[in-house]
Amino acid sequence: MQLINATAMITGGCSGLGLASARALVAAGANVVLIDINEQAGAEQTETLGTAKALYVSADVTNEPQVSAALELAVERFGQIDICVNCAGIAPAERTLNKSAQPASLHTFTKTMAINLSGTFNVARLAAAKMAGNTAQADERGVIINTASIAGYEGQIGQTAYAASKAGIIGMTLPMARDLAAVGIRVNSIAPGIMATPLLTAMPQPVQDALGANVPFPKRLGLPEEFARLVLHIVENAYINGETIRLDGGLRMQPK
Secondary structure: OOOOOEEEEEEEOOHHHHHHHHHHHHHHHOOOEEEOOHHHHHHHHHHOOOOEEEEEEEOOOOOOEEEEEHHHHHHHOOOOOOOEOOOOOOOEEEEEOOOOOOEEOOOHHHHHHHHHHHHHHHHHHHHHHHHOOOOEEOEEEEEEEOOOOHOOOOOOOEEEHHHHHHHHHHHHHHHHHHHHHHHEEEEEEEEOOOOHHHHOOOOOOHHHHHHHHHOOOOOOOOOOOHHHHHHHHHEEEOOOOOOOOOOOOOOOOOOO
């Protein structure tokens, strides 16, 4: 799919991997719709990206009416939705049983699944409904990119909820791609490793260095810009479909 004048809807678009993707897409000539719940960041990032190319809409990814309304605003502003990049998510840490043998919170597990997995599915399905009405470009009407994690393959101690939610994203990638093939919409996922997002860069430098040292090569944290470059490549390469692509420097996570 061509990036010039395409419109991308990005959840979690005001920080981290989502914001890096937004910057790369705008630089490549696309319009972006930032979906987030941080209104201050939304206003700031829209201004930085340029109000002619960027729109911020506050919406909870688990809320169908809010996501539907965001899509309507996006179509009203830019004409159609061509690309959907799902980056919204949370990453709580909690063991199934703590050291006192108390069970993990069911609420935390359910919330993680709701935001990371159900929220991704909710946005993807509603975006696909809009994309299906697009005029096809070389038989293609849209591209959906979801964010999984290598934790979906090798979840660590304390990552039961997070790993389960990301494994769910990996598991729905191929069947969703098969579901949407008839209308010319591709679906892929990216499974990042240890990325230099605000959550990790807020840690002390020795901690960051220790995490990076575990990566086979290059021995450092992954950059949000590297995630964004993969987003652009997936959009432009029409033969990538139904795939979950690891972006981890060859890292395979240990138990802890």
